[in-house]
Amino acid sequence: MTRKKVTIYDVASHCGVSVATVSRIVNNADYPVSSELRARVQASVRELNYKPNMLGRYLKSNRADEVGVIIPNISNFYYPDLIAGINDSLIHSGYNVLLCNSYRNPEYEKKQFLSLLQKQVKGIILSTVSDDTSWIEEVNTDGVTVVAIEQPLYTPTHRVCFNYYGGGYMAARYLVEMGHREIAFISAPLTYASRRQRLDGFRAGLRESGIELTQNTLRISDFELEDESSYEFNIGCRLAEKLMRLDAPPTAIFCINDMMAIGAIRALQNWGVRVPQDVSVLGFDNMTISKMITPALTTIDQCTREIGVRAIELLQKSFENPSAPLETVRFKPKLVERESVARRG
Amino acid sequence: MTRKKVTIYDVASHCGVSVATVSRIVNNADYPVSSELRARVQASVRELNYKPNMLGRYLKSNRADEVGVIIPNISNFYYPDLIAGINDSLIHSGYNVLLCNSYRNPEYEKKQFLSLLQKQVKGIILSTVSDDTSWIEEVNTDGVTVVAIEQPLYTPTHRVCFNYYGGGYMAARYLVEMGHREIAFISAPLTYASRRQRLDGFRAGLRESGIELTQNTLRISDFELEDESSYEFNIGCRLAEKLMRLDAPPTAIFCINDMMAIGAIRALQNWGVRVPQDVSVLGFDNMTISKMITPALTTIDQCTREIGVRAIELLQKSFENPSAPLETVRFKPKLVERESVARRG
């Protein structure tokens, strides 16, 4: 049995009023309307099981209660935390999130962005993977608020970001203060500013103590980037292994992110070296899982979930006051000491 | 500068044709239209930077190119894998996914479902947390395909499911075959059928070898359920600890899911017992992370990502042929042997 979709006209004619009245009663709880009519209409709504078709409403108001979120890949362990922050902040707001993966493909990212625009979403949260987002300027984003996370965009937008440089710096200082001098840095290809900034900060922190990264201790994977957690885990394994093959292996390894750190720890343990007694491992992210492994990972907290929360806050503020000035909120790195880094000497 | 939104009328008048023609050229690559006109219209589209407003199209065709996905909570490590499967299958299809968390709240789940319907999504993938989904019957889901994953729904729908009972059974048989007799089962509250089925299967498998779960070895957490990975991790820790305090601790522990297994391993290691030499731990899920920890987790593979893939396949098949009969695809449990279970005696 195919039930026909019941529209506002059906309920109007069912109780002998105009659609205008029905619309008012359905939407405007406090529009002046005789209580007799209100009751009758509500009864009809109930009886016919009328549910407004949002597409009609959206078309009329030219705006959908949706926010688009474009991230590189949900398979990357980092992003579920972010999405959780976004979702949790959106609860009760009536907004839905349209989740898009860019798969680290700038072309695809642009396509998703345009598609979101065509769907008339009210806001877009974008973690871009492109170093040229100038195309955004040529696109008409009037009326939709975009907030950039992680990487900034070419066009000025709302923004919530993290001090990667400071995080890298903090990592270096911590390792040095823990007595380490033979320190390595391992990373996936430095294709994003946020990665380069981590390295820059790390280098600066090391230099303050007269330590330089060398060909031996600076290890950047040259594998093509596939964005799976497993990929990062694997290069973490591989790079740590290479380090252990050195004549004078480092006593501490800073990993560009937690996933790689987990890989490194795994390889180290396989190799028979104890973490942190023999070699210390420091991560970057503070993923949910990082505190659960053994040894629990010492890492730089990137406030992932919080970033999602604040992004939504910016969005909602901008919905309430579209002409408010652009804002950018910055998160500061925090060191989370756990078990994977030990004092040296 | 606020640019006015350019509609199909703008481009029509801009190049002096009717909107019908524009519409045809924009949508129907092979609609017969003079190449001269086609070129002119395409030029205008380009020049004016016209992007069709999907809301208009959707309203007209009464269907949005969106599929809703309702899951308990993206924070649960299990679901990102599922979502990844869904997203990856949807790439290039033009569909977007509307991601909804039910937060394990049946009321909220229903609300989300209804909201998705009102948005005229084309399909809904639902992992229900409710044991009474009879309300679906009273709702008009005509024209939208729903596929149930994990738990079945009251109403018959497409379905992709997993043999939890078989998984539990397989777990028991494996542990027994590995020489274990003192075997424990730890779990979060058995609030979902899928959990109860795991236990039932496990029990059956044990019984075949004359082993019974006792008050000591059957441990169900009585904590209120918060759906965070950390929560499951924590009760894994706690329950494993309790087991170790027994006069005769078990030699093997089957955990209702990997997250709890990771918690158990962590507690065991803290407690100074070696996994798997002293105590074996068997998980259930095969999350991405499970192979990365030390010891790598031996577990029952739940084909999480595959479930997402197949759900989308069902959806797309149903889009192509709406009158096709209801289908249900079943995944069989697979044992993934890694390092956390050792042979006994």
Place this chain on the structure above:
DNA sequence: TTGTATGCGTTATCAC
């Protein structure tokens, strides 16, 4: 091959 006209389900502006 192209254009005209209508309707998709709402909301909102005007009358009454």
Place this chain on the structure above:
DNA sequence: GTGATAACGCATACAA
């Protein structure tokens, strides 16, 4: 207070 009716942007049946 309530009711016609005109948009919203698009696709399409029907004419031409």
